[in-house]
Amino acid sequence: MVAQHGATVLRVCRVVLGPHDADDAWSETFLSAMRAYPDLPETANVEAWLVTIAHRKAIDVLRAAKRNPLPVDEVPEAPAGQGVPDVEAAGLWAAVKELPSKQRQAVAYRYVAGLAYAEIAEILGGTVEAARRASADGLKNLRKHYPGAITKGASS
């Protein structure tokens, strides 16, 4: 399970939380998953399930951060040397950080984890249509604030 989904979960955590808090959320996600795994029905979509757990862990991390408003440094200029997305993508990460949390999550679950809107709606709460809109809005916002993506795409 870790071997198969470890990378995807880490990407999701990075988009939702930023590169630096992602490691903790990743560990917590798989620890809880190991706790709960024996009760998971065989038919379940493991990836969607893991993203659901990651989502809860991410919310925990965000809440904890709000409670202890430490001065959080920006994405560091020097590569952290731990495979964390580096300077090149700093603009993108800054743009991601600016998204409202619902949009950021919807984008992560849709475009990074590849989940269906119905699954995203279940994770985020709300309707399928709302999930679709949040992820579309999130993507639109990202394109607006991170021009790299626009120049790559053709006319839209």
Next chain:
Amino acid sequence: MSDIRNDDDMAVLLSTPVDADTLRRLHRRLEQAAEQADLIDVAYTTIDSPVGKLLLAATPKGLVRVAYAGEDHDRVLEALGQKLSPRILHAPKRLEEAAREIDEYFARRRRVFDVTLDLSLSHGFRRLVQTHLPEIEYGQTRSYRDMAELVGNPKAVRAVGTACATNPLPIVVPCHRVLRADGTLGGYVGGIEAKTTLLDLEAAA
């Protein structure tokens, strides 16, 4: 639709590659935390040996599985997940002793394995046969018929064959020491070549 292509671009940008080192580091951390929280029901690792890559798996009770590469390690892990517990984690630490004993065996510094075994993967007659296999001493061989007699069921020659073929702990539980009555090798989970290697190793000692 250009819209779809744009979405793909964005997905690629967001999916910054996760390098192998990072995942390894995170995995080690998880392994420690899971061990502390008692969440690993089946720990596994792989080791290199003269008979190819071996998968070793252990429960808290003991070594539960040794698998040859030819058995397809992914499938073996999947089967362990179904039969024992889905809480399987790559956790080499718990297999250090087993790995060391197998290394010593191949280096001819060990004739008898001391590692604790968990025989819960086999039942009934098979388990009975497998329990008696270590009675065949290092460097010795027995026929399937001998084994059938040893376990008190002289007619069950075929069943002894099946018990050897389904031994979940080859090498450590020495099913390679059982041959056909005419002295030819018979089959082996790890292939005939592996069986020959093990017998030659023991004969040369």
